[in-house]
Amino acid sequence: MTLPTPGATAHDPRPLHARIAADLRDAIMNSDLAPGSNVPSTARLKERFDASNATIQKAVQILKTEGLVVGRAGAAVTVRANRQQTVRPASSLAPAPAGAAYPWLAEIAGRPGTEARSDLIGVAETEVHGDLATALGQENGTLAVLRQQLITMGDEPAELVSSYYPPAIARGTALAEPRKIRGGTPTLLAGLGFPPRTSVDRVSARVPTRAEHAALRLPGDLPVLRTLRTVYSDGHRPVEVTVMVKAGHLYELQYEFTPE
Known part of the structure; x- marks a missing residue:
């Protein structure tokens, strides 16, 4: 060294x-x-x-x-042998076959000595502001359906996931119900007539909020990685905006690109 x-x-x-x-x-x-x-x-x-x-x-x-x-x-x-995990964000966009685990959870669980699970924290309608409202194409202070989950690897919280949906799409569907969605939201959105076509990620390093610090049991004042993902359907219509927050010192993101 x-x-x-x-x-x-x-x-x-x-x-x-x-x-x-x-x-x-x-x-x-x-x-x-x-x-x-x-x-x-x-x-x-x-x-x-x-x-x-x-x-x-x-x-x-x-x-x-x-x-x-x-x-x-x-x-x-x-x-530590597992001092840093590599996460491939693209895997979270893939639909899961009926009865199968979400592809991104299955990928993590396939690593030696690692068990992964997703726990639904809650589902509610909430006001959106700032970059969330902009990404959804809505005005500040308007409502969106929020689904929040905590991803755990082993016995450690790994990622806080907050997904927002336009009420016109989510109300009256499983998106607005406090239960897990079989096959994941990509499958459900496609079944509702809004198949995911394009995803745009904006990644930044930030000081965690109090809620993020508590949920992820973060030590000290280290920054978190914050990914703001907007999923678009046909006509470039935003159908899902997700904020994914993970400890910056324990996780890295891997993106793969193919030249056109």
Whole structure:
């Protein structure tokens, strides 16, 4: 592992232990510190950053709290084997065959040692504002049907999913009912005469809201990845707008493109 020089963070206003944790976090996320490998020893980190034992311990504790490393008394601190999951957003657009698991959940569940499930938090009509209203093609303060789910991997919350639907499409259908939808919403929308044709994702990194922080049991003040997805049907009509929020230090997004 190659550590940056202390001078590279000379103008960083964060405490030294936070800067050390940030450098180690980057090494873990870019695989400079590979899964299962040892974190540099306290002695090496002390020398590299001109830091005390207590400062190094605080830095490593941050990474333990974030779930990126594990350690026990008398043993080296190691990088977690599943320190970061790759999510392929395109898989969530595919309809599921009758009786089968959603393709994106099946993909996650197919990874060794990983169980995934989706829990429906609630269904209600709510006002939409800002980018949500714009994406739905509605005025600020108008109503949309909201379906909110929490995706869990193993015993850890992974993603908070909030999907909004125009009332003209959702009212009187399973979209507005507090139950899971067999085959997923792509299948249902197609059956309602609004087959998904195009999806547009806008991805940003943001500080989590209080609700997101609580639902995802996030440590500290790390940012989340927020994906705003608009699904269009025929005539470029928006039929679904979804906000997907996941911990930025535990998940990455993979998009695949084919040149035309």
